[in-house]
Amino acid sequence: MKTSDCFAKSVWRRKTGLGLAVGLPALLLALPLVCAERRSAPRAVSARPVNVGRSSHGSVRHADTHVVQRPAEVRREPARPVQVRPAPVSGRGVPAYHDVEADFHRRHFWHDFAFGRRWAALPLGFLALQIGGAPYYYCDGIYYQPAEGGYEEVYPPLGAAVPEPPDGAIPIEAGGQTYYYAGGAFYLQQPDGSYAVAPTPIGVVVPELPPGAVQVSVRGTIAYQFNGIYYEPVFVNGVTQYETFMP
Amino acid sequence: MALSVTAADVKPAVDAQADEWLKRMGDYLGQAQFFSVSAEVWQDVQLASGQRVQAGRTIELQVRRPNRLRAEVRSTRRNRELVYDGNAITLFNRAQSFYGTVRASGSLDEAMDVAIERFGIAMPLEDFLRSDPHKDLLQKAVSGVDIGPVSVLGVPCEHLAFTQDNIDWQVWIETGARPVPRKFVITYKDEADSPQFAAIFSNWDFVTKLPDFLFKFEPPAGALKIRVKEMKAENQARKKEEK
Numbered sequence: 001m002k003t004s005d006c007f008a009k010s011v012w013r014r015k016t017g018l019g020l021a022v023g024l025p026a027l028l029l030a031l032p033l034v035c036a037e038r039r040s041a042p043r044a045v046s047a048r049p050v051n052v053g054r055s056s057h058g059s060v061r062h063a064d065t066h067v068v069q070r071p072a073e074v075r076r077e078p079a080r081p082v083q084v085r086p087a088p089v090s091g092r093g094v095p096a097y098h099d100v101e102a103d104f105h106r107r108h109f110w111h112d113f114a115f116g117r118r119w120a121a122l123p124l125g126f127l128a129l130q131i132g133g134a135p136y137y138y139c140d141g142i143y144y145q146p147a148e149g150g151y152e153e154v155y156p157p158l159g160a161a162v163p164e165p166p167d168g169a170i171p172i173e174a175g176g177q178t179y180y181y182a183g184g185a186f187y188l189q190q191p192d193g194s195y196a197v198a199p200t201p202i203g204v205v206v207p208e209l210p211p212g213a214v215q216v217s218v219r220g221t222i223a224y225q226f227n228g229i230y231y232e233p234v235f236v237n238g239v240t241q242y243e244t245f246m247p
Numbered sequence: 248m249a250l251s252v253t254a255a256d257v258k259p260a261v262d263a264q265a266d267e268w269l270k271r272m273g274d275y276l277g278q279a280q281f282f283s284v285s286a287e288v289w290q291d292v293q294l295a296s297g298q299r300v301q302a303g304r305t306i307e308l309q310v311r312r313p314n315r316l317r318a319e320v321r322s323t324r325r326n327r328e329l330v331y332d333g334n335a336i337t338l339f340n341r342a343q344s345f346y347g348t349v350r351a352s353g354s355l356d357e358a359m360d361v362a363i364e365r366f367g368i369a370m371p372l373e374d375f376l377r378s379d380p381h382k383d384l385l386q387k388a389v390s391g392v393d394i395g396p397v398s399v400l401g402v403p404c405e406h407l408a409f410t411q412d413n414i415d416w417q418v419w420i421e422t423g424a425r426p427v428p429r430k431f432v433i434t435y436k437d438e439a440d441s442p443q444f445a446a447i448f449s450n451w452d453f454v455t456k457l458p459d460f461l462f463k464f465e466p467p468a469g470a471l472k473i474r475v476k477e478m479k480a481e482n483q484a485r486k487k488e489e490k
Contacts, residue, residue, distance in 0.1 A: 058288060058290070058369075058371065058372055058431070058433060058444045058446060059369055059370075059372075059373050059374055059433075060374050060383075060384050060387075060411070060414070060416050060433065061373060061374055061377075061383050061384075061386070062363060062369050062373070063387070063411060063413060063414045063416075063433065063435075205476070222471050222473070232473075232474070233343070233345055233473045234347075234473055234474045234475070234476045235338050235340075235345075235347040235366075235473065235474065235475040235476060236367070236476045237366070237367035237368060237369075238327075238329070238338055238362075238366070238367065238368035238369070239327070239340075240340045240343060240345055240473075243476070
């Protein structure tokens with residue numbers, strides 16, 4: 001089953017609301033089959049060039065410019081809590097700006113992520129996972145855990161392995177590896193072909209903020225926070241992008 | 248005796264008429280002390296599914312030689328400015344009210360070189376802003392032909408087509424007393440499905456004066472200054488080699 005199926009069905013689920021909760025037991029019965037199908041067909045993902053496309057330049061003079069983004073040196077995410085002060089204009093739902101040269105931004109399922117949002121039922125085609133002994137459910141870049149009255153959206157758990165990166169995941173070259181960035185998670189391909197949520201590489205630049213990143217002030221500078229990681233807006237190749245950091 | 252031929256020895260096969268038209272355009276733009284122009288740009292973008300779509304934006308350019316430039320790029324979700332005042336290049340993301348400044352000095356050509364080599368910033372439609380567009384455009388041309396007369400949005404033009412190793416490009420130059428580009432297309436033939444970049448020019452203005460304040464960036468209330476990330480040294484070296 002493709003993630004697009006998951007997306008389409010989940011849209012339908014969101015429109016029908018609680019109605020699908022009735023069918024949940026049947027879905028759970030079918031779950032092993034769905035998961036088996038998803039896992040049996042890992043799809044190779046081709047890495048698109050990690051750059052601001054030279055076709056964006058519209059320049060004969062720079063027609064040979066293939067890579068204007070530089071590969072980042074990666075530091076691992078430190079395991080320490082960080083105190084931050086919310087900025088005066090803080091809040092949820094920061095738009096997922098994607099300030100690339102060609103103005104084309106297609107919303108994907110995971111752009112709609114909102115931490116803690118609750119649902120009566122899971123999207124059709126979800127994948128059941130066990131991470132550290134805890135149950136998680138996954139659908140196209142969004143993770144869920146059981147909560148009172150249904151399920152709630154949660155941050156991507158480290159180590160969660162899925163058959164393919166979420167639809168529209170952005171390849172990020174860093175530390176000699178290709179990460180696939182979507183919904184605030186960085187996926188790395190595993191030896192078995194699956195893609196696992198990896199610790200966020202620190203010092204990499206991503207073209208858009210994770211959905212629901214919260215604006216904060218860090219040492220007097222604007223930044224955005226998502227799942228304990230900070231994103232500093234910077235101009236890269238003339239457009240606004242976001243560099244991961246830990247204060 | 249073995250003969251060796253280097254790329255520098257190979258003269259591009261640009262026909263005389265095409266070269267003449269390009270020179271007329273280059274001289275006209277290069278010698279203009281100031282001008283304004285608008286451009287509508289369409290660029291092929293490939294979705295992850297493989298489907299090809301076009302993304303559009305408009306660009307407003309104001310140039311005052313030797314060292315002033317203002318460019319505004321607008322699209323549905325974005326509004327970005329780039330200002331060069333002879334001492335600094337400022338980038339302004341109006342949608343989020345972020346701005347960043349880097350030092351640059353000298354002529355427009357020198358500032359554009361600093362922008363691309365150190366910061367990876369390609370000025371919109373740079374080929375037509377430089378002091379000698381004819382020379383710069385033909386730098387890597389392998390061949391060029393004059394396709395003939397054609398109209399662009401009702402304006403009589405001469406259609407020229409050039410090839411390089413990895414791109415083809417075309418320019419439509421207005422015939423008559425004012426040989427300005429009316430259309431410009433680059434085909435990236437070394438990329439899958441040869442995506443294109445196309446620009447349609449309008450509102451060429453060589454009369455209206457461009458005062459200093461147009462090139463002085465004043466951050467609006469609430470705008471936040473952010474870093475402009477410099478490219479790594481190895482990429483800067485690569486850029487210089489490409490020149």
